[in-house]
Amino acid sequence: MASQLKVDTITGVTTAGSISVTGEGNSTTTNLQQGLAKAFAHITGAGFTLTDGFNASSTTDGGTGKVTLSYTNSMSNTTYSTGGITYNRAAGSSNAEGGLTTSATHYQLVDTGGNVSDIGGSQQLSTFTFGDLA
Amino acid sequence: MASELRVNTLKDASGNNSIATSFVAGGSAKAWCPLVYSSGTPTAADSLNVASFTDTQTGDAYINYTSSTASTNCSCAGSNISTSSDLGVLNKTDTTARARTIIRNSSNSLVDSDRNFQLHGDLA
Numbered sequence: 001m002a003s004q005l006k007v008d009t010i011t012g013v014t015t016a017g018s019i020s021v022t023g024e025g026n027s028t029t030t031n032l033q034q035g036l037a038k039a040f041a042h043i044t045g046a047g048f049t050l051t052d053g054f055n056a057s058s059t060t061d062g063g064t065g066k067v068t069l070s071y072t073n074s075m076s077n078t079t080y081s082t083g084g085i086t087y088n089r090a091a092g093s094s095n096a097e098g099g100l101t102t103s104a105t106h107y108q109l110v111d112t113g114g115n116v117s118d119i120g121g122s123q124q125l126s127t128f129t130f131g132d133l134a
Numbered sequence: 135m136a137s138e139l140r141v142n143t144l145k146d147a148s149g150n151n152s153i154a155t156s157f158v159a160g161g162s163a164k165a166w167c168p169l170v171y172s173s174g175t176p177t178a179a180d181s182l183n184v185a186s187f188t189d190t191q192t193g194d195a196y197i198n199y200t201s202s203t204a205s206t207n208c209s210c211a212g213s214n215i216s217t218s219s220d221l222g223v224l225n226k227t228d229t230t231a232r233a234r235t236i237i238r239n240s241s242n243s244l245v246d247s248d249r250n251f252q253l254h255g256d257l258a
Binding site: 022035081082 | 149158160204212257
């Protein structure tokens with residue numbers, strides 16, 4: 001029978017911040033909260049415009065090839081895991097993205113191409129964050 | 135009391151922001167970790183579904199899962215944890231039980247450098 005649940009908040013019974021979800025193979029479970037991305041951001045242009053995002057409040061120029069992304073809601077520590085990719089249209093290449101986790105409130109993204117003068121310009125940058133919210 | 139809820143769709147209390155539970159399971163990361171090097175074998179500063187690491191050579195290691203994936207057709211991502219602009223991370227699935235992670239510098243040399251790993255796909 002099809003079913004639909006309407007709620008604003010889902011909380012674990014045994015531990016509020018821990019809910020198990022059955023995986024696609026119908027045998028293994030995974031932790032819902034741990035598996036959810038805690039932030040994503042799509043950043044474009046020389047002004048580091050935050051064109052779309054979730055739990056992403058602002059961007060600031062971090063110097064050549066670097067931009068700092070601030071979270072709306074902070075992480076609980078600095079051991080979160082970030083990933084993403086940059087697209088450098090001017091150089092005609094797509095570069096992997098480096099991330100330096102320095103703070104629970106923000107982190108710095110680095111274009112690993114190393115040969116671009118500005119991560120903004122004609123580039124797009126996509127990034128996401130996994131870890132624990134404060 | 136432990137409980138189990140079986141539903142097809144989640145919505146907020148106003149009936150908006152509908153999402154099928156298949157997207158909740160399918161869209162969640164099945165593994166992630168920051169790998170930190172202080173000696174030859176990396177350690178996880180934090181993690182989901184990562185049991186251990188197998189160091190194979192400088193800059194090259196296997197990430198062993200706690201729960202295996204259904205196939206090797208999973209999507210790997212990551213980044214280096216550094217402000218250096220000459221480090222390239224290569225993350226790939228190896229078997230359903232592990233992924234492989236490599237970092238090379240601009241001289242194409244393998245280096246033990248901190249990095250991130252994320253995995254999306256189906257669990258077994």
